[in-house]
Structure formats: C-alpha cells, structure tokens
Amino acid sequence: MDKLNNLKQIKEIGFNGCLAGWQLHPVFIFANQAGLDMLETTLVALQDVSLDKIFDEAGRKALCNVVPQVMQQGFALVPAGIGMSTMGRHVSFEQAIAWKVLTEENTVHCLAFAFINWSFV
Numbered sequence: 001m002d003k004l005n006n007l008k009q010i011k012e013i014g015f016n017g018c019l020a021g022w023q024l025h026p027v028f029i030f031a032n033q034a035g036l037d038m039l040e041t042t043l044v045a046l047q048d049v050s051l052d053k054i055f056d057e058a059g060r061k062a063l064c065n066v067v068p069q070v071m072q073q074g075f076a077l078v079p080a081g082i083g084m085s086t087m088g089r090h091v092s093f094e095q096a097i098a099w100k101v102l103t104e105e106n107t108v109h110c111l112a113f114a115f116i117n118w119s120f121v
Contacts, residue, residue, distance in 0.1 A: 026051045038118050040085035054083045075099035093118040
C-alpha cells in the first residue's frame with residue numbers, strides 16, 4: 001500500500017517517464033512529452049539517445065550503483081543529479097525512480113525512469 005501512495009504522490013508532483021532499452025549501450029525507446037522536452041528531442045530521434053550521452057561520469061556511476069538494486073528489488077531511487085539534453089543544455093532533477101519492465105515471460109524488457117522536478121540549469 002505504501003508503494004501505491006508513493007506513486008500517487010509522484011503523479012501529483014509531476015514527472016516525466018522514459019524507457020531505456022536493455023542493451024549493451026542502453027538507448028531510450030519511449031518517452032512521454034515531458035521526457036522528450038527534458039531530452040530536447042523527438043520520438044523519432046529518441047532511439048539515437050543513449051544513457052551515456054545524457055549523464056556525466058558521476059551520473060553514470062550513480063546509475064551503475066542503482067542497476068543491481070533495480071534488478072534485485074524491481075525498482076530503486078536515484079539521487080538528485082545533473083544530466084544533459086541532446087542540445088547540450090544541463091538538466092537537473094531532484095530525484096529519479098528506476099524500475100524494470102518485464103515481458104510476459106518475466107524477462108527484463110527494459111528499464112523505466114521517472115525524473116522528478118527536472119529543470120534546465
């Protein structure tokens with residue numbers, strides 16, 4: 001029940017959602033409009049955006065620390081950080097939530113991210 005309440009709170013705060021495909025070099029496969037705005041890209045060009053392009057070294061290390069937790073628990077909180085849009089503008093976020101999306105066969109299809117209270121800096 002606590003998870004449900006947390007999701008309701010996140011929905012009220014507002015966030016953007018992005019799905020990153022599970023590959024050697026993870027790329028985004030879907031984003032809602034807020035995610036496209038944050039990344040400054042289009043849905044068509046989104047497949048050319050990889051996680052390593054939008055996060056600096058510290059951001060990539062934070063993600064590497066989170067992925068094992070996501071794989072074990074199904075979700076994890078990502079601490080506040082700064083990324084970069086495809087246009088080279090810095091983007092800060094207060095927190096992010098990462099979770100794994102499973103196929104019908106219970107294999108990992110991709111990871112989903114919700115960046116909370118993001119803004120250009």
